[in-house]
Structures are given as structure tokens and as C-alpha cells.
Amino acid sequence: MTSTSTSPSTHPHGRTGSSEPLLSVRDxxxxxxxxxxxxxxxxxxxxxxxxxxxxxxxxxESGCGKSVTSLAIMGLLPARGNRVSGTVxxxxxxLLTLSDQQMRDKRGKDIAMxxxxxxxxxxxxxxxxxxxxxxxxxxRGMSRKAATPVARDLLDRVGIPDPDRRxxxxxxxxxxxxxxxxxxxxxxxxxxxxxxxxxxxxALDVTIxxxxxxxxxxxxxxxxxxxxxxxxxLGVVAGLCDEVNxxxxxxxVERGERHELFAQPRHPYTHGLLASIPRxxxxxxxxxxxxxxxxxDNLPWTHACAFAPRCSQPIEVCTRVMPxxxxxxxxxxxxxxxxxxxx
Amino acid sequence: MSEQTTTPTVEGTAPDGDVLVEARxxxxxxxxxxxxxxxxxxxxxxxxxxxxxxxxxxxxxxxxxESGCGKSTLGRAILKLEPPTDGSVIFDGxxxxxxxxxxxxxKRQDIQMxxxxxxxxxxxxxxxxxxxxxxxxxxxxxxxxxxxRPRLVELLEAVGLPEAALAKxxxxxxxxxxxxxxxxxxxxxxxxxxxxxEPVSALDVSVQAQVxxxxxxxxxxxxxxxLVVAHDLxxxxxxxxxxxxxxxxxxxxxxxxxxxxxxxxxxxTRALMSAVPVPDPVIEDRREQILLTGDxxxxxxxxxxxxxxxxxxxxxxxxCETERPVLRVPEIAGVNPSQRVACHWTEQIASGEIExxxxxxxxxxAGDLDTGPDSLMGPASISEAL
Numbered sequence: 001m002t003s004t005s006t007s008p009s010t011h012p013h014g015r016t017g018s019s020e021p022l023l024s025v026r027d028x029x030x031x032x033x034x035x036x037x038x039x040x041x042x043x044x045x046x047x048x049x050x051x052x053x054x055x056x057x058x059x060x061e062s063g064c065g066k067s068v069t070s071l072a073i074m075g076l077l078p079a080r081g082n083r084v085s086g087t088v089x090x091x092x093x094x095l096l097t098l099s100d101q102q103m104r105d106k107r108g109k110d111i112a113m114x115x116x117x118x119x120x121x122x123x124x125x126x127x128x129x130x131x132x133x134x135x136x137x138x139x140r141g142m143s144r145k146a147a148t149p150v151a152r153d154l155l156d157r158v159g160i161p162d163p164d165r166r167x168x169x170x171x172x173x174x175x176x177x178x179x180x181x182x183x184x185x186x187x188x189x190x191x192x193x194x195x196x197x198x199x200x201x202x203a204l205d206v207t208i209x210x211x212x213x214x215x216x217x218x219x220x221x222x223x224x225x226x227x228x229x230x231x232x233x234l235g236v237v238a239g240l241c242d243e244v245n246x247x248x249x250x251x252x253v254e255r256g257e258r259h260e261l262f263a264q265p266r267h268p269y270t271h272g273l274l275a276s277i278p279r280x281x282x283x284x285x286x287x288x289x290x291x292x293x294x295x296x297d298n299l300p301w302t303h304a305c306a307f308a309p310r311c312s313q314p315i316e317v318c319t320r321v322m323p324x325x326x327x328x329x330x331x332x333x334x335x336x337x338x339x340x341x342x343x
Numbered sequence: 344m345s346e347q348t349t350t351p352t353v354e355g356t357a358p359d360g361d362v363l364v365e366a367r368x369x370x371x372x373x374x375x376x377x378x379x380x381x382x383x384x385x386x387x388x389x390x391x392x393x394x395x396x397x398x399x400x401x402x403x404x405x406x407x408x409e410s411g412c413g414k415s416t417l418g419r420a421i422l423k424l425e426p427p428t429d430g431s432v433i434f435d436g437x438x439x440x441x442x443x444x445x446x447x448x449x450k451r452q453d454i455q456m457x458x459x460x461x462x463x464x465x466x467x468x469x470x471x472x473x474x475x476x477x478x479x480x481x482x483x484x485x486x487x488x489x490x491x492r493p494r495l496v497e498l499l500e501a502v503g504l505p506e507a508a509l510a511k512x513x514x515x516x517x518x519x520x521x522x523x524x525x526x527x528x529x530x531x532x533x534x535x536x537x538x539x540x541e542p543v544s545a546l547d548v549s550v551q552a553q554v555x556x557x558x559x560x561x562x563x564x565x566x567x568x569x570l571v572v573a574h575d576l577x578x579x580x581x582x583x584x585x586x587x588x589x590x591x592x593x594x595x596x597x598x599x600x601x602x603x604x605x606x607x608x609x610x611x612t613r614a615l616m617s618a619v620p621v622p623d624p625v626i627e628d629r630r631e632q633i634l635l636t637g638d639x640x641x642x643x644x645x646x647x648x649x650x651x652x653x654x655x656x657x658x659x660x661x662x663c664e665t666e667r668p669v670l671r672v673p674e675i676a677g678v679n680p681s682q683r684v685a686c687h688w689t690e691q692i693a694s695g696e697i698e699x700x701x702x703x704x705x706x707x708x709a710g711d712l713d714t715g716p717d718s719l720m721g722p723a724s725i726s727e728a729l
Binding site (some may be wrong): 060062127161175176177178205206207208209210211213214232233234235236237238239258259262263270272273274276277278279280281282284289290291292294295296310 | 362409410441517518519520548549550551552553555556574576577578580581582600601604614616617618619620621622623624625626627628630632634635636637638639649703
């Protein structure tokens with residue numbers, strides 16, 4: 001990797017519409033059932049498509065169900081105490097109907113995941129090199145000996161300096177950014193067609209975040225891997241995702257191509273989020289417009305709009321009827337009273 | 344508030360009414376110890392290594408930098424929560440670094456702190472009333488809770504919480520509300536300076552704005568001076584009047600918030616600014632990023648000369664590796680004289696005489712101490728110390 005690079009002027013645009021979606025999530029619901037407690041529906045009917053080579057963002061604040069969605073897609077939620085329904089079709093196969101064994105074959109090979117905290121997702125007592133070759137041995141049937149140079153190249157590919165030496169290093173010997181790179185190397189080992197990244201840069205400093213985002217962008221461009229980016233950071237989404245889904249209270253409230261969504265956010269929540277973030281390029285002295293209240297004020301979606309108590313422009317129907325996710329000016333939107341002005 | 348007559352005043356600083364806090368040559372070095380029976384000091388983590396800064400009365404000074412740059416340690420050193428290894432902190436004409444015991448305790452009434460994580464900085468077994476009253480009692484502002492009650496209600500109102508909150512406990516509040524309690528506690532003793540260490544980074548973005556606005560309102564209402572320590576450049580730029588950028592224990596650039604954004608001069612500030620994502624696809628698409636290679640070098644073994652030279656895309660053959668640059672006003676036309684930069688080549692970089700070049704990444708270890716062939720125990724304790 002070169003030290004200085006300019007961000008590409010042409011952004012990899014997803015081939016939306018034309019090709020078959022690689023991943024198609026329909027009406028995904030996840031309910032947590034705990035003894036002695038009311039069941040809690042964390043994800044309440046989420047549907048979206050991901051096409052090959054496309055980067056799709058799932059954005060929302062803590063508790064909006066974005067991470068649970070990704071875990072459900074990967075089949076990583078423990079069966080006990082959780083109920084998952086809906087369909088997650090990957091290349092025509094419904095992942096939710098697969099057995100644990102079949103799912104294990106898919107995970108890591110066809111679909112890979114990068115988590116937020118690399119230190120807790122890497123095994124602390126196994127050298128980095130072995131953690132990469134392990135995947136190659138398991139899914140591609142390579143011998144340890146044959147896998148080692150491949151692992152070395154993978155580490156090199158994700159920009160880890162001195163990869164030969166790093167093969168024998170343990171996770172604690174790497175810095176945070178290097179660990180995240182190692183995790184990406186493991187995820188890429190079998191050239192997955194779908195990569196799910198759950199807050200991959202949240203634990204990192206901005207300059208390191210910039211490196212990792214540039215790496216992900218490059219990978220999508222070079223390999224045509226589809227990327228699902230889960231984040232709370234609208235800035236990350238703005239630069240990386242072709243399509244953005246905004247989640248609130250376990251449901252998608254707005255979806256759109258990034259330029260359209262950021263230029264004309266129609267949902268008061270999206271609009272409010274953008275108005276509440278201090279921007280580096282905003283004129284100083286401008287006051288932020290926060291979204292009042294907190295997620296604790298949410299109404300149940302069943303018979304209202306969950307966001308209504310915090311909304312800047314609620315109307316009477318908002319507290320009575322749940323809005324559906326229906327096209328509004330060509331973009332899916334879940335709102336009774338959309339924001340009309342542009343930002 | 345009774346002024347201590349015994350406290351040493353530092354000559355020459357007292358008349359300067361404009362400056363509330365002046366830090367001179369602050370150094371905080373943490374010893375790295377090894378040995379089971381004998382605690383042998385085998386090296387130091389140079390968390391803060393020679394920082395001078397002045398905070399004016401009524402302004403907000405923002406300290407930014409990445410993790411491990413020493414910004415939090417510097418904030419704590421100013422309160423003497425972390426005794427500085429060297430240097431002095433002159434607060435309102437009095438050198439805090441020399442204060443001890445009771446005098447120091449009394450002085451702390453003027454300097455309060457707001458922490459990042461309100462859940463761990465508020466005692467879970469204390470009601471809000473008791474949390475807020477504790478400081479007032481310690482500083483003799485109120486004798487009993489009954490007497491303090493009107494003041495407590497006033498405080499809660501100032502931070503936007505209802506009176507009913509007094510009887511509740513920290514776990515009954517949301518993150519944003521807890522941070523409001525933390526702010527109310529800091530305000531309870533009528534401080535002059537509030538040091539806020541990452542005050543909003545644990546909060547969701549929609550709630551972040553509420554707390555930022557609150558901090559701004561309170562500053563206006565009570566004439567407070569803030570030292571805000573944060574890693575989020577956008578947040579710091581939003582609330583600060585002046586900003587200091589830290590890298591490996593030292594200030595590399597200091598400027599008015601607007602100047603820093605309009606024309607960052609130090610190579611590190613330029614890279615940092617260019618790395619912050621902006622929630623606007625149009626800007627993101629045409630933004631020129633300066634990607635730095637590698638990671639922050641270990642503060643226990645900082646690079647010689649300019650500490651940024653190992654990652655600097657503008658590094659030169661001479662000076663950078665051997666001479667440590669001092670914070671100075673650059674000789675560039677049109678630059679505000681309040682902007683100071685610690686770079687040998689600022690002028691040449693600004694004029695385009697020196698161009699950016701590629702840097703090869705060198706491997707840095709997490710907690711790499713390089714003090715001997717055998718590795719040391721517990722890098723975790725070092726990161727904790729930072």
C-alpha cells in the first residue's frame with residue numbers, strides 16, 4: 001500500500017435492479033425470549049437486497065437492531081431464547097432453513113463477517129498466521145504447508161507490514177488497526193462473495209479508520225464482493241455505501257441511494273440525525289438541533305410510529321397507526337408526514 | 344470562598360487577568376516497573392512530554408488527538424489528579440503543582456471534571472440528591488441536604504432534569520441524562536474551570552447534540568471556562584474557541600478553531616482533518632485524503648527529533664530526524680499570529696516547495712517497549728496508564 005492516495009473520483013456504483021440479488025432478506029424478525037420477561041422483538045420485519053459488488057449500509061443508533069440483523073443473517077444467534085423468522089436467501093438458498101453443519105460450511109467460505117472489536121474476535125492464544133490458515137484448511141482443503149504462503153499474501157494484501165514476521169505473532173502483539181486488518185484477512189481468505197462488516201472502524205482512531213475504509217473500498221472495487229456495512233456513523237456511510245437503510249426501533253424507516261438520501265432525507269429521524277451531528281465543514285457558531293428524548297420514549301410499532309414522541313412534526317395519525325414502508329417519490333419511506341424541504 | 348494566604352503565588356502571572364490557566368512545560372512520565380521482589384524501573388511512558396498552554400477566562404479550549412497521544416493525561420495533570428513529573432500549572436495566579444493536602448482540596452472547588460462514562464463515574468448506590476450534595480458539603484457550601492435543596496433543584500433545572508430526579512439512582516436514567524447529572528455535579532460547587540474528558544463520546548449521536556448544546560448554554564449562563572478533551576474533531580471544532588492538536592505527548596499545532604479548519608498547517612493536523620468522514624456524499628466523493636501509514640509509535644520509546652517523522656508524508660532528510668521542533672508562529676503571509684505550529688518545514692510545505700511523498704509503513708507493536716530483547720509483562724497496564 002502506498003502511504004498517500006487520493007480517494008477515487010468515481011465511486012463503485014452498485015448494479016442495482018439489473019442483476020439478481022446475491023442476498024435477499026425478507027421480513028426478518030428476531031424475538032428475544034427471556035424467562036419471566038415479556039418477549040422483546042429486536043428486529044421487526046426487515047427486508048433488503050444486496051447485489052454483487054454493491055455496498056449496502058445499515059445505519060442506526062444503539063438498540064435499533066442493526067447488529068442483531070447481521071447476526072441473524074449469519075446464523076450466529078444462539079437458538080435458545082431467540083426466535084428468528086422470515087427468509088434470508090443467499091444465492092437462492094434460504095439460510096434460515098440450513099442445519100448448523102450446512103451453515104458452518106457457508107460461513108467463512110461464502111459469507112464472512114468482520115466484527116467491531118478485533119481483540120475479542122481473534123483467538124488470543126493462537127498466532128495470527130494459524131488463524132488465517134485455519135480457514136483455508138477448513139474450507140479450501142489446503143494443507144498447512146500450502147496455506148501458509150497464501151496466508152502471508154493475504155496479510156500483505158490487507159496492508160500489514162512485514163507479513164512473514166507477523167504470521168507467528170499473537171493478537172496482543174498487534175496494534176488495534178493491524179488486528180482489524182488481520183480480521184479482514186481472515187474474512188477474505190476464501191474469497192467470500194458477501195462480507196458483513198459490523199462497526200469495523202468504531203474502535204479505531206480516525207486516521208486508522210481512514211486506512212481501513214480505503215481498504216474495504218478497494219476490496220469491493222477489485223473483487224466485486226458485496227458488502228453490508230453496519231454502522232452508526234453517517235459520515236462513514238456517506239463515503240462508502242451505494243445504498244443506505246436507516247433503522248429505527250427494529251424497522252427500516254427509510255432507504256435510498258446515498259446521494260438522494262443525504263440530499264433529501266424524507267424521514268424526520270434521518271433528517272434529525274443529520275441536523276444533530278456537528279460537522280467539520282459547518283460554519284462555526286451554528287447551533288445543533290438535537291432530537292429530543294431518547295429511545296426509551298419509543299411507542300410500540302404495532303399501533304403507532306415508534307418515533308412519534310421524538311418527532312419534529314408528528315400528526316394525529318402517528319400515534320394511532322403504524323406507517324408502512326412504501327415508496328415515496330420513488331424511495332421506500334415509513335412515515336405519515338414526510339419532511340418536504342431539502343437540506 | 345476564602346483565598347489561601349499561604350499558597351505560593353507565582354510572580355509575573357497574577358496580573359494577567361485574561362489567562363485563567365497556564366501550563367508550563369508539563370511532563371507526565373509513568374514509570375514502567377518490572378520485578379517480583381524488587382520494583383526496578385526499566386523505562387518510562389512519556390505520556391505528556393513538555394506542553395505549554397494557556398486557557399483564557401471564558402473560552403473553550405479543545406484538546407484533540409488520537410488514543411495514546413496524552414490528551415487525557417494532560418487534562419488530569421492540570422487538575423493534579425495526575426501529579427506532573429515536571430512543570431507547573433498556574434491557575435488564577437497560583438501554582439497548583441506545588442499545592443498539597445488541604446490546600447489542594449480547597450482549590451479543587453474551582454476546577455471540576457466531567458468524565459466520559461457517567462455510569463462508572465457516578466456511585467450507583469448514591470441517590471442523585473446525595474451525589475450532588477456531597478461536593479457542596481465537602482466545600483462548605485451547604486451544611487445539610489435540607490438547606491441545599493433549593494440549590495439542587497436549581498442545578499437540575501439548569502441541566503434540564505425534573506426535581507423528581509433527586510430521589511432516583513443513576514441506573515434509572517438514560518446515558519444522556521446520566522451525563523447531565525455528571526455535569527450538574529461538576530457545577531454544584533461553582534467552579535471556574537470544567538475539564539470535560541470525552542463528555543459526549545459514549546452517547547448516541549441524537550443525544551450527543553443535546554449535551555453539546557447544554558454545555559454551551561451553561562458556559563454562557565455561568566461564565567465557565569472549559570477544557571474539552573476529545574478525539575472527535577468535529578465535536579471539538581464545534582464547541583471550542585481554540586484547539587490544540589496533540590501527537591505523542593506534545594502539542595503539534597494550536598490555533599483558533601476556524602483557522603485550524605480553514606488552514607491546518609502541521610502535516611499531522613492535515614492528515615487528521617482529511618480523515619474525518621463528513622456526512623455528505625458530495626464532499627466525500629471529491630475529498631482528497633492524506634492516508635497515514637502505520638500506527639502511533641510507542642510513547643515509551645518515542646522517535647527522535649520530530650515525533651511525527653516516522654509517518655510524515657512531508658518528511659525531509661535534514662532536521663526532522665534529529666531536531667525536535669518547537670511550537671512557533673509560522674512565517675506565512677495571512678496566517679493569524681495565534682496559530683502556532685511545531686514543524687521545521689511549515690513555510691515550505693505551505694508554499695508547495697516541499698511536496699508530499701510516499702512513506703513505507705514500519706511495523707509497530709502494540710505496547711512495544713523496545714527496552715530489551717525479552718518482552719515485558721502486561722501491555723494492558725501501560726495502555727491503562729495512558
